Amino acid sequence: MNSVYIDLAIGLVLAFLLFSLLVSGVNEGLVRLLGIRSKFLWAYLTDTLDGVRGKRSWIPSSIGEVFARLPFSKDARPAFSPLPPPVDSTAKTWAGRLYERLREIDHGKSGKTSIASIPPGRFAVAMMEIVTSEGGVPALLDRLKADGSPLYGPLKGVWDAAHGDLEAFRKGVEDWFDGEMQRLTMLYRRYVRWVIAALGLVLTLVFSMDSLEYGRAILTDNAIRAQVAATADGGAQTLPALRDKCPDHPADPYGCVTEVLSAPAFVQIVGNAPVSVRIPENGSPTWTWNGGEWLHRLISPGHWPGFLITFFALLFGAPFWWDIFRRLTGIRARAGETTK
Structure with a gap:
């Protein structure tokens, strides 16, 4: 018995x-087809580096926006470029300037960047390259403040804690970005749970x-x-x-x-x-x-x-x-x- x-x-x-494997497979297929991870990351970076500036945030604030706005509305990602990082930046936004330093690890997809994950160490190096092009951390902070970038506050705090030490500043930027990516991952997974629930319901009813x-x-x-x-x-x-x-x-x-x-x-x-x-x-x-x-x-x-x-x-x-x-x-x- x-x-x-x-x-x-x-x-x-x-x-x-x-x-469950079928649900996960369908979800992963949709994520890759629509570039959801990459869009989610660059929506966050656009908000963090350039600010909202009177417009609504690129990051979806509700479950409805996850299903509707993020996959199908205007794409926040920079255009893909196979060129190496330029000596003098031509980008008009801070997110664009960041992408100039990261595009060497990119590969094209539908004309937009497909970068969906940035190692904290690589982000810190990219910021140090931008620091060099701006003539130092104080000059960069002044420029960020003048542009109203939300990045000014975190970088100002990291620079004050570093007491003028560039290596300590680089490490502080790396740690800050690592924490931000963990927070963003938790937010993404929270939205994904709703997507998984929706797919689970659909497949349960379909079969x-x-x-x-x-x-x-x-x-x-x-x-x-x-x-x-x-x-x-x-x-x-x-x-x-x-x-x-x-x-x-x-x-x-x-x-x-x-x-x-x-x-x-x-x-x-x-x-x-x-x-x-x-x-x-x-x-x-x-x-x-x-x-x-x-x-x-x-x-x-x-x-x-x-x-x-x-x-x-x-x-x-x-x-x-x-x-x-x-x-x-x-x-x-x-x-x-x-x-x-």
Whole structure:
């Protein structure tokens, strides 16, 4: 009996793991396709270096802006350039001047920079190059103050703490930017959680995955397999019991067993999407429109608890379900891998 519950647990965890990986894959594909990370970083840098100046911030301030403004509105990123850093800056903004010092690590994508992560040490070196071009830190601070740049305050504090030591100033800028990137990463992840939740809801409804129904299907598969074993051991006198479990095949209960073993519970549950595919024994795969039945499942209150369980399960993410799956199956972690 314990093996039945273990099979049930492994089946559910495996389904949640695979669907979580699908959600993560779709999210990562959208992020790369739309350049979300790069846009998010340069929106922050534009606000930090050049200020808002009476306009709204480039950084999205609400979940609605994450879905609408950040991916599709005006892009804050500088135009990509394959040229090396110039001796004399031609940029009209501080974000543009920063990019001039960073574009040697860039590669073009849709005409805009694709830089999505700046090492703090590299940022500090870029700022020191700008310091040199401005004639020193005090001159740079005066220029930032005159332009109304929000960067003036942090750099002024770092310069005062450095007491005129350029190396201490560089290290202070590096530490400050490292802290800012950690804060920005936390903000980005907070928005990403909402995106993951939205994708999880969409995929749950698209596949109409009812976790409770899936659990019952796993138990049914196990019951039929157990009955097959009993029939094999008990002979023909146990065949009526197997026939009762296969009402669709009254004359050939073994055909039912074959169908169950060739179409396990997971295959059945992912077959509830609007378009399903069936692979026959001979011939090419056939695609079937399943929209009517799919819509009926969505509007049936009996499936809603299972949909809700699936949705909340996907919010835990693939790493969580992989850890649970590894513990249930006894798969050992690789050397040096730690459980978070």
